[in-house]
Amino acid sequence: MEFKALVIDLDGSVYHGNTLIEKADEALKFLGKKYDILYLTNNSTRSRAEFARKLANFGISCTKQQLITSGYAAAQYLQEHYASSKVYVIGEQGLKDELTEHDITICEEDCDCVLVGLDKEFNYKKMSKALNIILKGAVFIATNTDPFLITSEGVKPGAGSLVTAIETASVKKAIVTGKPSAFITDLIVKKLKAKPEEILIVGDNLQTDILMGIKGGMRTALVLTGASKLGDIERLQIRPDYIFKSIKHIPPFLDKNLHDGRTEKDCQD
Structure with missing residues (x-):
C-alpha cells in the first residue's frame, strides 16, 4: 500500500510537553518531502496558530492549515450544524x-x-x-x-x-467532535482530499488515534512514546497495522520496507 498522506498526532508522538521526542523533527522533515502531512491533536487549549508556532520552535515547518485541533473540529461542527x-x-x-x-x-x-x-x-x-x-x-x-x-x-x-x-x-x-469521532475523521479526509485507505495515522494512543483510524478505514501506526504500551493491545483488543518504538523509525520503514507488507511487531526494531 502506497500512502498519499500522513496524519500525525502531536503530544506523545512528536513531543512531550515542551520537550521534542528524539529526532522527531528530522523524521517529519523527511516525511514532509514525500507525503502530505496533517497534524492532529485533541488538545483544545491552544489555537491552530499557537500550535504552528510551537512546532516552529521545535524546528518543524507547519502552517495552521496543516493542523486540526479538537477545538477547531468543534468550531467546524458548530458552524455546520448550529x-x-x-x-x-x-x-x-x-x-x-x-x-x-x-x-x-x-x-x-x-x-x-x-x-x-x-x-x-x-x-x-x-x-x-x-x-x-x-x-x-x-x-x-x-x-x-x-x-x-x-x-x-x-x-x-x-x-x-x-x-x-x-x-x-x-x-x-x-x-x-474530537478523536476518535466520525466527525473529525471526515474532516481529515476532506482536508487531505485522499481516500481513507491512502492515509496513515500515527499516534501514541490506542483508544483515540488508532481506534479512530481503524473505524475510519485508515491504516494505523502506534508509536510507543506516549499513552499506550504493547501490553495495552491485547488488553484493549485494538490492533494497529504497524508498531514503532518512536516516530524516528517511521521514515526508513516507509522508504524501504512498506512493499514487504510487514506489520505490527516486525516494525518495532
Missing part, C-alpha cells in the same frame, strides 16, 4: 479563539449550546452553570473525552473528566 447558536464555553483561550475565527457567538447568558474542553480553571460554579443551561434544552458538545493527560509533571485530568461530571449531573451525553 451556526446561529450562542455558546457557553468551558475551555481556555485557544478554544475561544477558534470559535471567534469561525464567527461563533460566545455567551454567558441566554445560551443555547454548551461546549466543554479542557479548562484548568474548571470549578463547581462553571459546572453548575453548564448544567442549568443544558437542562433548559441546550445542545451539549465536547471537544473530546480523554480521561487524562500525560505531562512533564505527571498524569493530570483531561477534558473527559470535566465532560463526564457534566454528563452525570445532566443525564445527557455530549456530542463529541
Whole structure:
C-alpha cells in the first residue's frame, strides 16, 4: 500500500510537553518531502496558530492549515450544524479563539449550546452553570473525552473528566467532535482530499488515534512514546497495522520496507 498522506498526532508522538521526542523533527522533515502531512491533536487549549508556532520552535515547518485541533473540529461542527447558536464555553483561550475565527457567538447568558474542553480553571460554579443551561434544552458538545493527560509533571485530568461530571449531573451525553469521532475523521479526509485507505495515522494512543483510524478505514501506526504500551493491545483488543518504538523509525520503514507488507511487531526494531 502506497500512502498519499500522513496524519500525525502531536503530544506523545512528536513531543512531550515542551520537550521534542528524539529526532522527531528530522523524521517529519523527511516525511514532509514525500507525503502530505496533517497534524492532529485533541488538545483544545491552544489555537491552530499557537500550535504552528510551537512546532516552529521545535524546528518543524507547519502552517495552521496543516493542523486540526479538537477545538477547531468543534468550531467546524458548530458552524455546520448550529451556526446561529450562542455558546457557553468551558475551555481556555485557544478554544475561544477558534470559535471567534469561525464567527461563533460566545455567551454567558441566554445560551443555547454548551461546549466543554479542557479548562484548568474548571470549578463547581462553571459546572453548575453548564448544567442549568443544558437542562433548559441546550445542545451539549465536547471537544473530546480523554480521561487524562500525560505531562512533564505527571498524569493530570483531561477534558473527559470535566465532560463526564457534566454528563452525570445532566443525564445527557455530549456530542463529541474530537478523536476518535466520525466527525473529525471526515474532516481529515476532506482536508487531505485522499481516500481513507491512502492515509496513515500515527499516534501514541490506542483508544483515540488508532481506534479512530481503524473505524475510519485508515491504516494505523502506534508509536510507543506516549499513552499506550504493547501490553495495552491485547488488553484493549485494538490492533494497529504497524508498531514503532518512536516516530524516528517511521521514515526508513516507509522508504524501504512498506512493499514487504510487514506489520505490527516486525516494525518495532
